[in-house]
Amino acid sequence: MLRRLANYLILVIVATSLAYFLAALSLNPRSNFEAQKPRPTNAQIDATLKTYNLDPETPVVVRYARWVDGIAHGNLGKDIKGGSVADDFARKVGVSIRLLVIATLIGSIGGVLVGAYGAIKQYRFFDRWTTLASFFLLAMPVFVVAIALQMFAVNINESAGSTLIQYTGEYNPTLSGFWPVMLSRLQHLILPTITLTLFQIAQYSRYQRNTMLDVLGSDFLRTARAKGLRRRTALMKHGLRTAILPIVPLLVYNIVLLFTGATFTETIFGWHGMGEWLVLSITTNDVNAVAAVSLFTAAVVLVAGLLSDLIYSALDPRVRFS
Amino acid sequence: MSIQQNVEHEPEADATPALLPPRRSGRGRLTLRRFARNRLALVGIGILVLLFLFAYVGPLVDKWGYNDHDFTAFLDGPSGSHWFGTDQAGTDIFALTTRGLQKSLIIGLLVGLITTTLAATLGAVAGYFGRWIDRVVMWIVDMLLVLPSFLIIAVLSPTFAKSSWLILVVLLALFSWMITARIVRSMTLTLKDREFVKAAKYMGVSDMRIIFRHILPSMASLLIIDGTIQVSLAVIGESSLSYFGFGIQPPDVSLGTVIADGTSYATTYQWLFWFPAGFLVLFGLAIAFIGDGLRDAYDPNSSNAKAQAKAIKEKGKSKDGESDEAAGQRVGSTEVLSQA
Numbered sequence: 001m002l003r004r005l006a007n008y009l010i011l012v013i014v015a016t017s018l019a020y021f022l023a024a025l026s027l028n029p030r031s032n033f034e035a036q037k038p039r040p041t042n043a044q045i046d047a048t049l050k051t052y053n054l055d056p057e058t059p060v061v062v063r064y065a066r067w068v069d070g071i072a073h074g075n076l077g078k079d080i081k082g083g084s085v086a087d088d089f090a091r092k093v094g095v096s097i098r099l100l101v102i103a104t105l106i107g108s109i110g111g112v113l114v115g116a117y118g119a120i121k122q123y124r125f126f127d128r129w130t131t132l133a134s135f136f137l138l139a140m141p142v143f144v145v146a147i148a149l150q151m152f153a154v155n156i157n158e159s160a161g162s163t164l165i166q167y168t169g170e171y172n173p174t175l176s177g178f179w180p181v182m183l184s185r186l187q188h189l190i191l192p193t194i195t196l197t198l199f200q201i202a203q204y205s206r207y208q209r210n211t212m213l214d215v216l217g218s219d220f221l222r223t224a225r226a227k228g229l230r231r232r233t234a235l236m237k238h239g240l241r242t243a244i245l246p247i248v249p250l251l252v253y254n255i256v257l258l259f260t261g262a263t264f265t266e267t268i269f270g271w272h273g274m275g276e277w278l279v280l281s282i283t284t285n286d287v288n289a290v291a292a293v294s295l296f297t298a299a300v301v302l303v304a305g306l307l308s309d310l311i312y313s314a315l316d317p318r319v320r321f322s
Numbered sequence: 323m324s325i326q327q328n329v330e331h332e333p334e335a336d337a338t339p340a341l342l343p344p345r346r347s348g349r350g351r352l353t354l355r356r357f358a359r360n361r362l363a364l365v366g367i368g369i370l371v372l373l374f375l376f377a378y379v380g381p382l383v384d385k386w387g388y389n390d391h392d393f394t395a396f397l398d399g400p401s402g403s404h405w406f407g408t409d410q411a412g413t414d415i416f417a418l419t420t421r422g423l424q425k426s427l428i429i430g431l432l433v434g435l436i437t438t439t440l441a442a443t444l445g446a447v448a449g450y451f452g453r454w455i456d457r458v459v460m461w462i463v464d465m466l467l468v469l470p471s472f473l474i475i476a477v478l479s480p481t482f483a484k485s486s487w488l489i490l491v492v493l494l495a496l497f498s499w500m501i502t503a504r505i506v507r508s509m510t511l512t513l514k515d516r517e518f519v520k521a522a523k524y525m526g527v528s529d530m531r532i533i534f535r536h537i538l539p540s541m542a543s544l545l546i547i548d549g550t551i552q553v554s555l556a557v558i559g560e561s562s563l564s565y566f567g568f569g570i571q572p573p574d575v576s577l578g579t580v581i582a583d584g585t586s587y588a589t590t591y592q593w594l595f596w597f598p599a600g601f602l603v604l605f606g607l608a609i610a611f612i613g614d615g616l617r618d619a620y621d622p623n624s625s626n627a628k629a630q631a632k633a634i635k636e637k638g639k640s641k642d643g644e645s646d647e648a649a650g651q652r653v654g655s656t657e658v659l660s661q662a
Contacts, residue, residue, distance in 0.1 A: 139606030
């Protein structure tokens with residue numbers, strides 16, 4: 001267990017360092033300042049870059065050492081506009097959480113239910129159509145679905161004559177008061193939640209259907225029926241419970257990873273969360289932000305891996321930690 | 323996971339002795355026949371062929387090039403002279419779509435091929451030789467899995483902006499072989515102790531020859547199926563990167579960049595979105611159908627036969643391990659390239 005943890009940690013460190021070096025070497029933060037109007041003098045740009053630890057004249061190893069030193073003191077450095085990366089970080093994680101909680105809940109529960117029901121009704125109407133639908137979804141990039149939903153929302157809004165469904169941003173900042181703001185938040189939440197939910201259901205229902213099919217053919221389920229349990233009880237208590245087991249670690253892993261994975265949904269629907277930050281930090285040549293995002297991503301992968309291992313061994317006593 | 327049910331019973335499948343490796347030609351023909359019986363898979367092949375025809379013959383028929391601008395038609399809807407309409411710069415969407423589809427098709431197939439080759443070679447080498455080679459390869463696998471591939475390709479994109487799109491192919495392949503390699507390795511570990519491998523070894527056949535002539539052909543089915551999965555993942559990955567401007571760089575276009583350029587107008591001028599997106603989805607679906615048909619054809623136990631032979635539940639340990647790994651593969655793949 002400890003060895004595994006140590007191994008994970010080393011991987012995280014290597015991955016983050018590599019990301020830092022790549023970002024520091026291939027991105028060009030100077031272009032940001034050169035595009036400013038009025039354009040600062042070269043000396044000013046150099047000085048600013050220096051204070052942000054982005055000076056290309058300093059050897060990259062020295063910059064890296066400073067960055068690591070900063071992290072050790074809980075300081076993630078400055079972003080390209082001079083703000084603190086740590087503050088951005090906290091704000092964006094919050095946005096991502098607000099976006100993901102509902103979608104994840106509906107997505108995972110829905111996925112399990114759809115998959116399990118499809119397996120029970122194998123090759124019937126429901127199963128065929130959900131299978132076909134998830135095929136369809138999984139063959140599509142996320143942005144196609146997201147934009148299609150946006151266009152759909154525009155049509156609805158036009159036919160309704162008012163904007164029922166909002167498709168950019170998190171809420172309308174001009175509103176005040178608790179209920180109007182809540183309503184606005186809900187209106188903004190609909191489309192990204194549908195996008196995320198659809199993909200999660202499509203993905204999880206496939207796994208759930210497979211494991212459920214395995215369980216349905218098993219001896220213990222026949223035994224449960226033979227001892228007189230009703231079909232529903234047998235399926236719920238003996239069938240679904242067993243079939244969910246292998247899915248849970250996978251769910252946990254995917255859910256934790258979603259923290260930085262909602263890139264398209266966040267970008268297209270204008271939510272300023274972690275996923276959008278990932279893209280934004282690269283397009284704005286913001287080296288410190290890129291480094292922070294990759295540190296977070298690596299940490300998230302580590303947590304996801306450990307958590308799903310732990311949950312698996314807690315749920316299934318046959319599995320031991322090696 | 324096929325939608326359609328194989329109603330007929332398959333006498334050939336049952337007649338094949340389970341333990342003896344069947345003759346290769348016989349097995350190949352059997353697989354082909356099963357594949358041909360799967361209507362969805364044939365539809366997939368049909369779509370793929372049509373897409374290729376469309377992508378390569380289409381530009382010959384169309385009088386507009388993908389770099390041309392028609393200054394008399396900005397944001398025009400589909401019409402006789404512009405079949406798919408035009409965008410804000412007067413570029414013909416039909417020309418853009420065919421050109422983008424060419425890129426997407428080539429990149430998808432190339433990445434699929436390279437990924438599977440890489441995974442097969444490295445996985446088999448690691449499993450066959452064991453010891454430090456194994457440890458090094460597995461460590462690389464772990465590390466590449468932790469690395470945020472999307473971020474790294476995106477960060478590197480300015481540096482390869484001026485060079486050819488082949489670099490993108492290499493990068494995509496570099497970040498997608500790991501999980502397949504793991505499966506290949508674990509299969510190699512069991513194959514290594516089989517008689518036919520040992521026999522070859524004692525006959526003095528060289529190690530590399532054993533790997534490429536005896537071990538890898540035994541798992542050809544897995545590799546082919548995995549190849550199709552990789553193709554569709556590569557297409558999604560490429561178009562996703564291109565959508566953000568991290569993939570194919572202008573003046574070249576891919577379906578991802580065409581859709582991205584149209585995004586801001588898409589809600590009003592819908593043809594900017596539906597035509598390129600439609601072809602992207604068609605390609606993805608075709609690959610998915612083919613992969614599914616192949617899996618059913620190679621492994622009658624996978625899904626179709628399951629319904630017929632629910633009673634036969636003799637899943638050995640190795641088989642279970644496999645399905646776990648396969649589940650893991652999907653997880654890994656989604657993590658690697660398709661960011662929600």
